[in-house]
Amino acid sequence: MPLVTTGELVTRAAVGRSAVAAFNIITLEHVEAVIAGAESAEAPVVLQVSENAVKFRYGRLLPLARAAVAAAERASVPVALHLDHVQSDDLLRQAADAGFSSVMYDAARLPYEQNLAATRAAVDWAHAQGLWIEAELGQVGGKAGETPLDAHAPGARTDPAQARAFVADSGVNALAVAIGSSHAMTTRTASLDHDLLKRLSAALDVPLVLHGSSGVPDHELAAAVAGGIAKVNVGTALNIAMTGAIRDFLDAHPEAVDSRKYLSVGREAMVRAVTGIIRTVGMPAA
Secondary structure (H helix, E strand, C coil), X not given: CCCCCHHHHHHHHHHCCCCEEEEECCCHHHHHHHHHHHHHHCCCEEXXXXXXXXXXCCCCCHHHHHHHHHHHCCCCCCXXXXXXXXXXXXXXXXXXXXXXXXXXXXXXXXXXXXXXXXXXXXXXXXXXXXXXXXXXXXXXXXXXXXXXXXXXXXXXXXXXXXXXXXXXXXXXXXXXXXXXXXXXXXXXXXXXXXXXXXXXXXXCCCCEEECCHHHCCXXXXXXXXXXXXXXXXXXXXXXXXXXXXXXXXXXXXXXXXXXXXXHHHHHHHHHXXXXXXXXXXXXXXX
């Protein structure tokens, strides 16, 4: 079916007190696995391409984006395409012509006033192109190239009053909040601050996004969705599933050289991971 927009999926999730799952893709196997997992769960899904993934693909956005669009158009469930954690204004300006309906503009590393100014400029440009835009306030941490951050450190969490002002002054359509998760976690041990989430949900009139969801246990994810999270971002969990399955296959078949043999095993492991996460966050197809 034709691509849908991230904005419509997230808005519908927020109204229905559910969440849409958004998965970061790196290879064609990621693309195929995310869509197959969403079809298995009979739920919509967001395919996300991060700036780091673009860097991995020799700095070229279009090859992976075009593959994602082609696969999404053949899916039996609604699929949206989102450009994630963009810091480069040059990359931001490629989004509209590459099939993306939304962008997460990431200036959270900057002091508050600089984050606000950069985000406001990105919002003005994005809205003029018809793009839905997400930003981050607080310090989720854990992204490649960042100084390691304790998600529970003083000052790391998103402040509700500051978030309210940031949303009003920037004009963003959604806000990623820091409530105890961290990017790139390889264990599901994150403990979320549900009281803070409740206060953020009450203070803001835009959908809330949880980054670093790979490290969040199922019961914590479900509670976060019940508390107001409308978009759940997942990346590392897919890489763990894929890498683990490939490693086990190659350990059992050291003579294997045909990449299709082990990539198919890795892809199926990601399908199972996607299906499980979507069923946890609970957004129906219609």
